[in-house]
Structures are given as C-alpha cells and as structure tokens.
Amino acid sequence: xxxxxxVVRSFGDKVAVDHVGFRxxxxxxxxxxxxxGAGKTTSMRMIMGVLAINRGEVRxxxxxxxxxxxxxxxYMPEERGLYxxxxxxxxxxxxxxxxxxGHEKAKRSAIGLxxxxxxxxxxxAKLESLSLGNQQRVQITAALLGEPALLVLxxxxxxxxxxxxxxxxxxxxELADAGVGVLFxxxxxELVERLCDQLVVLAxxxxxxDGTPDELRRRGQTRHxxxxxAETGWVHDVIGVTVVQEGNGTAVLVLATPGAGDRLLTExxxxxxxxxxxxxxxxxxxxxREITA
Amino acid sequence: xxxxxxxxxxxxxxxDTPPVHTPLPSGKDSRRVRDQAWWIVASREMSVKIRDRGxxxxxxxxxxxILGTLGAQVAIAASGEKVTVAAAGAESxxxxxxxxxxxxxAGESVKITWNPMASDAAVKAAVLSDQVDAGLQxxxxxxxxxxxxxxxxxxxxxxxxxxQQSALVRNAAAAGTTPADLAxxxxxxxxxxxxxxxxxxxxxxxxxxxxxxxYLVAVLLGASLATSxxxxxxxxxxxxxxxSIRLRYLLLGKIIGNTLMALAQMVVFAAVGVIGLLTMGKxxxxxxxxPGLGWFFLFxxxxxxxxxxxxxxxxxMSGRIEDITSTTTPTTAVVAVVVIAGISASxxxxxxxxxxxxxxxxxMPGRIVAGDTSWWEPVASLLIxxxxxxxxxxxxxxxxRRALMQTGGKLSIRQALKLTD
Numbered sequence: 051x052x053x054x055x056x057v058v059r060s061f062g063d064k065v066a067v068d069h070v071g072f073r074x075x076x077x078x079x080x081x082x083x084x085x086x087g088a089g090k091t092t093s094m095r096m097i098m099g100v101l102a103i104n105r106g107e108v109r110x111x112x113x114x115x116x117x118x119x120x121x122x123x124x125y126m127p128e129e130r131g132l133y134x135x136x137x138x139x140x141x142x143x144x145x146x147x148x149x150x151x152g153h154e155k156a157k158r159s160a161i162g163l164x165x166x167x168x169x170x171x172x173x174x175a176k177l178e179s180l181s182l183g184n185q186q187r188v189q190i191t192a193a194l195l196g197e198p199a200l201l202v203l204x205x206x207x208x209x210x211x212x213x214x215x216x217x218x219x220x221x222x223x224e225l226a227d228a229g230v231g232v233l234f235x236x237x238x239x240e241l242v243e244r245l246c247d248q249l250v251v252l253a254x255x256x257x258x259x260d261g262t263p264d265e266l267r268r269r270g271q272t273r274h275x276x277x278x279x280a281e282t283g284w285v286h287d288v289i290g291v292t293v294v295q296e297g298n299g300t301a302v303l304v305l306a307t308p309g310a311g312d313r314l315l316t317e318x319x320x321x322x323x324x325x326x327x328x329x330x331x332x333x334x335x336x337x338x339r340e341i342t343a
Numbered sequence: 344x345x346x347x348x349x350x351x352x353x354x355x356x357x358x359d360t361p362p363v364h365t366p367l368p369s370g371k372d373s374r375r376v377r378d379q380a381w382w383i384v385a386s387r388e389m390s391v392k393i394r395d396r397g398x399x400x401x402x403x404x405x406x407x408x409i410l411g412t413l414g415a416q417v418a419i420a421a422s423g424e425k426v427t428v429a430a431a432g433a434e435s436x437x438x439x440x441x442x443x444x445x446x447x448x449a450g451e452s453v454k455i456t457w458n459p460m461a462s463d464a465a466v467k468a469a470v471l472s473d474q475v476d477a478g479l480q481x482x483x484x485x486x487x488x489x490x491x492x493x494x495x496x497x498x499x500x501x502x503x504x505x506x507q508q509s510a511l512v513r514n515a516a517a518a519g520t521t522p523a524d525l526a527x528x529x530x531x532x533x534x535x536x537x538x539x540x541x542x543x544x545x546x547x548x549x550x551x552x553x554x555x556x557x558y559l560v561a562v563l564l565g566a567s568l569a570t571s572x573x574x575x576x577x578x579x580x581x582x583x584x585x586x587s588i589r590l591r592y593l594l595l596g597k598i599i600g601n602t603l604m605a606l607a608q609m610v611v612f613a614a615v616g617v618i619g620l621l622t623m624g625k626x627x628x629x630x631x632x633x634p635g636l637g638w639f640f641l642f643x644x645x646x647x648x649x650x651x652x653x654x655x656x657x658x659x660m661s662g663r664i665e666d667i668t669s670t671t672t673p674t675t676a677v678v679a680v681v682v683i684a685g686i687s688a689s690x691x692x693x694x695x696x697x698x699x700x701x702x703x704x705x706x707m708p709g710r711i712v713a714g715d716t717s718w719w720e721p722v723a724s725l726l727i728x729x730x731x732x733x734x735x736x737x738x739x740x741x742x743x744r745r746a747l748m749q750t751g752g753k754l755s756i757r758q759a760l761k762l763t764d
Contacts, residue, residue: 095582098582098585098586099585099586100582100585100586117589120586120587121587123586125582125583125586126583127579127580127582127583128579129578129579132578132580132583133574133578133580134578136391144383144387145583145584145587147383148380148383148384148584148587148588149587150587192583193583
C-alpha cells in the first residue's frame with residue numbers, strides 16, 4: 051500500500067504541494083484529478099523519489115519508501131518520448147536493466163509485454179516510427195517492466211484515440227485485479243469515474259476530496275427535472291422547492307424534502323400532463339467543478 | 344476505496360534489500376543494481392555512439408585529414424627531392440654530378456640529375472617547356488642557373504658548392520697551391536651535445552598535433568554529450584531513470600562512456616599516425632615520441648573526463664536542444680584557449696601550464712617528449728588533474744541533479760546552483 055502523509059513541497063515561495071495525504075491500496079485504481087498546476091505531477095515525482103520532499107513522508111507498506119522499494123514502482127512521466135531514435139526493444143531492455151533486471155530478464159519481460167500489446171513485430175523499429183498510440187503502449191511497457199507492485203502514471207490517456215483508451219483501461223484493470231496498485235492522473239473525468247475505485251481530488255496543492263466515485267457523487271447536490279406540456283412558471287411558488295432553471299416546460303429544481311416532490315408532482319398533474327419527473331445524480335465532473343471552484 | 348488502517352510490516356529498509364511485497368511471484372531476485380548502474384549507462388552510451396552516424400562521419404573525416412596530411416608530406420618528400428638540371432657540355436655535366444655527390448655526402452636526400460643538351464638554346468627551351476626543373480649555363484665570369492617560375496633552393500645550394508669547389512681546384516692549380524691550403528682555417532663543425540634527445544621541433548610538433556586533436560575531440564564529445572543529456576531531459580526519460588538509479592550514476596556512466604569513446608577515437612588516430620610515420624620511414628621520430636604517447640593517453644583520459652563533466656553540467660542547464668550552443672560555448676572557448684596557450688607557451692609559463700588541469704593535458708606530454716621532466720613531475724601533474732576532475736565532477740553533479748528537473752529555457756550557473764533537489 052502506498053501512503054502519502056502530509057507531504058509538502060515548495061518551489062521558492064510557491065507551495066506546490068501542501069500537506070497532501072492519501073492512500074492507494076494494493077489492487078486499487080486511484081484517479082488523481084485536479085486542474086493544471088494543482089500539484090499532481092509534483093506529488094507523483096515525490097512518490098517516485100525524483101523530487102525531494104520538504105516535509106512529510108511517502109510510505110510503502112507502512113515504512114518510509116526506499117530506493118529499493120521504488121524499483122518496484124512503474125512510472126510513466128507526463129511528457130513522454132523515451133528515446134525517439136532508438137529501437138523499441140533496445141531501450142526497454144536498458145530501462146529494465148536500470149531497474150535491476152538482468153539483461154535476459156529485461157528482454158523476456160519486454161518481449162512478453164510488447165506481445166501483449168501486439169507490438170512484437172515492432173521490436174527493432176525506431177520509436178519515432180510508431181503511431182502515437184503505439185508509442186504510448188511502449189511507454190506503458192516501460193512502466194510495467196519487471197512486474198511492478200505499484201504504477202504511477204501521469205496522464206496515461208492523453209492523446210489516445212478511443213480504442214487505445216479502452217485497451218489501456220483494460221490493461222490497468224487487469225493489473226489491479228492482479229493486486230497492483232495504480233495511481234494515475236487524468237483530465238478525462240468520465241473515464242476516471244468509469245475506471246477508478248478511488249478518486250483523489252487536488253486543488254491548489256491540497257486534497258479537497260478523497261473517496262469512491264459514489265461517495266464523491268453523493269457530496270454533490272441531487273437535483274430533479276420536471277418536464278410538462280404546459281408552462282412551468284408556477285414552480286417558483288411551491289414550498290420547499292428551489293428553482294435552478296426554468297422555462298419551455300422544463301424545470302430543474304432542488305427539493306428540500308421528499309414531501310416537496312409530492313407536492314410538486316400533484317400540482318403539475320393538475321395543470322396538465324407530466325412527461326418526465328426524474329432525479330438528476332451529479333456526475334463526478336459536476337462534483338469536481340463544484341468542489342474545485 | 345479509502346483504505347482503513349491496515350498496516351503491513353515489512354523488513355525492507357536497507358536500500359539493497361528487495362521488498363517482500365511483490366504481488367507476482369517472480370522478479371525479486373537480483374535487483375542489486377547500484378554497483379553497476381554506471382556501467383549499464385556507460386555501455387549504452389558507447390553502443391549508441393558507435394552506431395551514431397555523426398560520430399562515425401566525424402571520425403572518418405578526421406582520419407582522412409590525418410592520412411591526407413601524412414600523404415601530402417610523403418608526396419612532398421618524394422617529389423621535392425628530385426631535381427633534373429639540363430646543361431650542354433661535359434664541363435657542366437661534371438659540375439652537376441659533383442653537386443649530387445656533395446649533397447649525398449652531406450646526407451641530404453636531394454637527387455640532382457644531369458640532362459645533357461646539345462646547346463644553351465636547347466637548355467632554355469627545355470626549362471621553358473617544363474621538361475626539366477632547371478638549366479645550367481657557363482658564363483664568362485662563372486655559371487648561371489636558369490629556372491622558369493620557381494627557384495630550386497636545395498639544388499642551388501649544392502650546385503653552388505660544386506661550382507665553388509671546381510673553381511677552387513682550378514684557381515689553386517693556377518696559383519701553384521692546393522685547395523686544402525686555400526681552405527685552411529675555414530672549416531666549421533656542428534656538434535650536438537645531446538644527439539639522443541628529442542629535437543625541439545619534434546617536441547613542439549607533438550604538442551601541436553596532440554593539442555589540435557584534443558580540441559577536435561573535445562568539441563565533438565562536448566556537443567554529443569550535451570545533446571544526449573538535453574534529449575533525456577526534454578522527453579523526461581530522465582525521470583524514469585532517476586526513479587530507478589541515482590542521478591550520480593547516470594552522470595558518471597555518461598562521462599565514463601563518452602571518455603572511453605573519445606580515448607578509443609584517439610587510439611585509432613594515433614595508430615594511423617604511427618603507421619603513417621612508419622610508411623614514411625620516420626621511425627626515429629616515432630622512437631622519440633613513444634614515451635610521450637603513453638603519458639599523453641593518461642593525461643588525455645583525465646582531461647577529457649574533466650571536460651565531459653563540465654559539458655554535462657552545461658548540457659543540463661539547457662532546457663531544449665536549441666539552447667545547447669549557448670550553454671556549451673563557454674566550455675568550448677575555454678578548450679580553445681587551453682590549446683592555444685599550450686601550443687604557444689614556452690619557458691616558465693610552459694612549466695606552470697604543465698601542472699594546471701586541462702592545460703597539462705597537452706603541455707606535459709610535450710615536455711616529457713622533450714625530456715625536460717623529472718619522474719615526479721608528470722605524476723604530480725596527473726594527481727593535480729585527478730583532484731580537479733573529482734572536484735569538477737562533484738560540482739557538475741550538483742548542477743546536473745538540480746537543473747535536470749527544470750524544463751523551462753536555460754539556466755545560469757548561479758541559478759542552477761541555487762536550485763534545490
């Protein structure tokens with residue numbers, strides 16, 4: 051299990067990461083969301099030991115994370131390219147060897163993974179000759195070398211077409227099912243909502259929310275939509291109802307009590323026929339906008 | 344899901360102990376990477392470089408330059424020493440043959456041959472048509488050499504000597520004395536007190552050649568090293584590497600790999616030079632510079648390592664490939680100054696320079712070749728360079744480590760040193 055405990059990092063006067071704390075359990079996919087500059091990349095770099103921590107601690111299985119531990123963390127930085135002019139397999143072997151795999155083991159691991167991504171025939175191709183999606187697959191391969199216990203991926207889905215997104219999501223799910231903890235950052239909130247077991251929302255260097263997508267959605271305000279074939283101006287006068295938006299026979303409302311819903315529906319039926327009366331559960335994206343605003 | 348307080352205790356605290364938590368059965372055996380991480384990096388640097396077209400082309404061009412220079416010298420030596428002189432009459436022929444004999448006695452490699460002609464007019468025509476290198480004619484008060492555009496100086500000296508000798512013999516007989524009596528007291532002997540030591544010209548030449556090669560290799564090495572660092576920085580692969588090994592080992596691996604490649608390049612150049620000297624029959628020069636050659640490689644290795652770490656720091660201060668020139672130019676300029684100073688210095692300045700890091704790279708081997716040094720001098724100079732190398736590598740590592748995470752534009756040295764890890 052990965053654990054960040056009150057981690058702080060500042061650059062000069064600017065505090066980039068401000069007492070950030072959260073956990074990612076083994077076998078969990080955790081989405082790391084936040085606006086640009088919220089501190090996601092800085093946090094990930096500190097997890098990977100690439101950037102020094104000013105205060106606080108990164109722990110692995112309850113102990114301060116060591117360089118030895120981090121050799122079992124697969125990492126994919128944000129701007130990627132590896133070595134564009136080098137053959138795919140060669141650079142994967144190199145990175146595997148740096149992580150402590152022997153030459154043979156690194157090679158076997160790399161070939162196995164490339165095969166898994168249907169890139170086995172591209173071993174000797176230069177990286178830059180591959181399509182963007184395939185380059186991304188090589189990137190993730192680099193992170194997966196030597197069976198990591200934790201994956202830290204900075205924007206793994208950016209720039210991928212929908213098919214590549216699906217196959218990447220599938221890979222992450224598979225790894226999580228095998229017990230690997232996954233922490234990835236993304237701006238694609240629908241994807242995060244669909245894929246993640248856990249969401250960590252960062253704003254201004256602080257964690258503003260941490261929980262399952264359901265828990266997060268429940269933090270938002272549930273609204274109701276009423277659609278009738280008559281005018282809806284009367285909704286303003288119903289007690290216990292706050293109008294968010296109204297017009298053209300449709301009203302979006304917040305109900306103070308369940309009783310207010312009954313009153314509203316009765317009134318609507320007396321004025322004409324009701325086409326729709328439904329609960330609007332906010333999406334993660336809605337909640338994200340609400341809590342980071 | 345939010346993890347509740349389930350703590351797992353592990354024993355993994357030492358850096359080298361593999362953690363016990365791997366979810367998958369394999370992959371935790373031999374992850375003792377730090378000892379050899381620098382070597383993994385160094386060997387990759389070398390294998391990439393040996394396949395790099397730029398490196399191969401520049402090596403070949405330099406080789407061609409060396410071969411060309413040697414070849415040109417061979418050609419000059421072969422063609423410049425043969426002079427054909429046209430002359431009419433047996434008397435002229437005698438003078439020319441005597442000149443050749445005199446030159447031969449003096450150990451001069453010039454070959455002067457007589458091309459007999461029917462008349463002085465024929466001699467003139469032969470010279471004008473480039474059939475011969477020069478012509479010789481008798482005049483009422485002596486002799487005259489004629490040429491078309493150039494004077495053949497060496498031939499003129501020996502023909503002049505022959506003319507004087509024949510005149511001396513003739514005049515002595517006329518005066519009733521001997522040539523030996525006439526020339527008495529006019530002999531000059533030139534004795535070298537240390538004929539076994541290296542001539543100054545050879546020592547100076549060695550320094551110049553070594554200095555020139557040092558400069559070329561330094562510039563090539565610097566550019567490629569800085570580029571490889573900025574490339575890794577620009578596409579952030581350095582983050583992946585930094586999460587696997589310490590940056591110190593990455594830097595060390597790069598410095599060692601590139602230094603070894605530069606040394607290998609020098610070995611090839613030197614081998615070609617040696618073969619060239621042997622073909623030219625200049626094995627005496629070879630004997631004179633051989634002791635310096637070994638020292639040169641030693642000094643060269645240390646000097647290149649110092650330069651490589653300066654270039655590495657300079658490279659890491661640029662954020663993009665486009666910025667490399669502006670951060671590496673100062674280093675290149677320093678190398679140029681070092682080489683020029685090393686080549687042109689003499690006396691006390693030379694002695695001082697031969698103890699300073701970088702300048703010693705080219706001046707100390709020159710002094711050793713010249714036989715000016717006691718045994719302790721190269722050793723002391725080498726030690727000074729080594730200490731400087733370690734110091735520069737430490738400072739460079741600091742800059743490298745701190746500047747490597749910076750991606751926006753280029754940094755000044757002061758900014759780079761101010762950054763925190």
